[in-house]
Amino acid sequence: MDLALVPPLMVSTGFLPTGSLLQSLIHICNEVCSTEKLPVLQARNISTMIRRIKLLTSLFEEIQESNGPLPPSSILCLTELFSVIRRAKFLIRDCKDGSFLWGLMQTELVSNQFYVLVKELGRALDILPLSLLKVTADIREQIELLHRQAKRVELCIDLKELERREELLVLMGSNSEKNKKNKGFIDLVKVKDILCSIGLRNTMDYEEETLKLEAEAHKQAGSGGLIVVSNIHNLTSLVSYCKSIIFIDDEFEKPSKEDLKVQSTPSNRYYDHSSSSQSLIPNVPDEFRCPISLDLMKDPVIVASGHTYDRNSIAQWINSGHQTCPKSGQKLIHMALIPNYALKSLMQQWCEENNVPQVQSSPSSSSDLERSNSKRDLYEHAVDHISVVKAAVDAVKLTAEFLVGKLATGSPDVQKQAAYELRLLAKTGMDNRRIIAEAGAIPFLVTLLRSHEPRIQENAVTALLNLSIYNNNKILIMAAGAIDSIVNVLESGNTMEARENAAAAIFSLSMIDDCKVTIGKRPRAIPALVGLLKEGTPAGKKDAAIALFNLAVYNANKVSVVFAGAVPLLIQLLMDDKAGITDDALAVLALLLGCSEGLEEIGKNRILVPILIDLLRFGSPKGKENSITLLLGLCKDGGKEVARRLLMNPRSIPSLQGLAADGSLKARRKADALLRLLNRCCFQSQNQIG
Secondary structure (H helix, E strand, C coil): CCHHHCCCCCCCCCCCCHHHHHHHHHHHHHHHHCCCCCCCCCHHHHHHHHHHHHHHHHHHHHHHHHCCCCCHHHHHHHHHHHHHHHHHHHHHHHHHHCCHHHHHHCHHHHHHHHHHHHHHHHHHHHCCCHHHCCCCHHHHHHHHHHHHHHHCCCCCCCHHHHHHHHHHHHHHCCCCHHHHCCCCCCCHHHHHHHHHHCCCCCHHHHHHHHHHHHHHHHHHCCCCCHHHHHHHHHHHHHHHHHHHHHCHHHHCCCCCHHHHCCCCCCCCCECCCCHHHHCCCCCCCHHHECCCCCCECCCEEECCCCCEEEHHHHHHHHHCCCCECCCCCCECCCCCCEECHHHHHHHHHHHHHCCCCECCCCHHHCCHHHHHHHHHHHHHHHHCCCCCHHHHHHHHHHHHHHHHHHHHHCCHHHHHHHHHHHHHHCCCCHHHHHHHHHCCHHHHHHHHCCCCCHHHHHHHHHHHHHHCCCHHHHHHHHHCCHHHHHHHHHHHCCCHHHHHHHHHHHHHHCCCHHHHHHHHHCCCHHHHHHHHHHHCCHHHHHHHHHHHHHHHCCHHHHHHHHHCCHHHHHHHHCCCCCCCCHHHHHHHHHHHCCCHHHHHHHHHCCCHHHHHHHHHHHCCHHHHHHHHHHHHHHHHHHCHHHHHHHHHCCCHHHHHHHHHHHCCHHHHHHHHHHHHHHHHHHHHHHHHHC
16 A cells, blocks of 8 residues: 555656546546445545545536636646546555555555645645636635645544554553463454454455455565565464454354353463472373373373374473484474374363363473574564564464364364365465464374365365475475375365365475475376376366476486376367466476487377477467477487478478577577587488489
């Protein structure tokens, strides 16, 4: 919502014709005045601006009806007014269609932009010769009044908006030391009231706000700086967290009254116990005791070996440099601590039945990584109080843990909604993806890939795709045995979207070299991608093509791609304009040229050479590079037959010469090499005839 981003109309020495200028002014004024459903934020500034523009519309219409010549100063004024109204239109549109939360945080800036526009409108009216224009006395009086008001206008900032913003910031920052001890977050009732007051009233509003914040973050990424983008991501996390908790009745099974209470005060039956006091608890079942401390576990977590420990004890073990399971001695392939919700539920039930006070894990149970993140968050909080980074990170943690709990113990409908929420949460920001994985979501999502319910499967595979963007999560997903289940979805998923996102997940995972090998060894993985290449939507075919490209980078996979029948399909897709994956198909074919089986299969096709010649002329820069790579490779290894076909085609030599002159450096070099090769073939043929 930066007015600086809306360029003013450039006034040249030659103005628009009077008729065109007036028509443009009337048209843009009608566009602004017909704006419907004005936003809650900046309501006064927007309505006042629209009222001013309506008055100007009457002026422009009367001038147009008079159909007389206009003095030069009036043309200059009208041109300046067009620039101001045009910028006002963009500003009102941004207030209406942009993020409400970000607009609330920027309320002074946006109000100042309206103020600047009104002052510019007043300066434009300074040079309007009203006395020389054929307008009625009523219109003249209205414009003179508008001019006077614009000259003495003052900055208008809605005090209610400032109050709402300050309340929200205070609530976000209320995760103080007292609340941290209880793992509480914020007063959701007050947050809901604030969000409702700016136009966020139902789940759809919250989802739209999340998308708007993501778009704003993308827009600000190039110019706003890291702190601004971080602020926006924090707001996104807040909206996601509040949506998950506030609308729990709509999205999950009906909770108890206790569940609806905000965790801002400690529960009477939850308090810290020392290990010595725990030792006094009689007859604690062995499975509820931590194998390290032998005490009743506070926060049971599963390590890579499958054994369960108390989070505090195993975190200290790992942080001291150990990389093995204390109980089995097995080396841990990853250091993620996955919450054991099933055991925790049994422990809570046992504690209630035996009147044993339930104990929350203390802040000291967090790992060194979490402590270092805490230091970083405090630093960021000091740099910029608006972001309240720690509160936003806690929001994501609470949301992720809440949703993973629903994945673990919920009904199918609850699991479907939880997977969907995780899918959205993992869509934004690397921190979100890391936190979701640390909450233990990956193993549960992998299990849901086998669901027969289409939406559960689709949400699970898409959530894994989004999580895999974070590199460390790729290792965790592979370690969780996900690849076979992802291939199953790719091969015979319940929906086409699930199959396509499975292909995209394979592409993402195969960014790591070891994963290329592992995936390539699965006998059904590459044929399933080729199947999607044949049956998928244009987006699905593109996902399949780029996944095949990534896998084919590893030489051993090239032969598998060829044997799976990819070559004829890829060549066919070169002629399919609707598919829109010409460049991707060319890139895969160019890679397959690197194995003898691929070269033989590509060389068999009789229609490829004419297609490549056309692509040399009309393809994209990358497409031209891959086309010339294919032609040069076929001529070198395919010999005289391919060269003869090239020489017989009247378009080939001009296309190659054009590429040699105007192509990229790589394309020019290869075009020169192919021209020399064709020249040599032509010379040899003439000698043989002679």
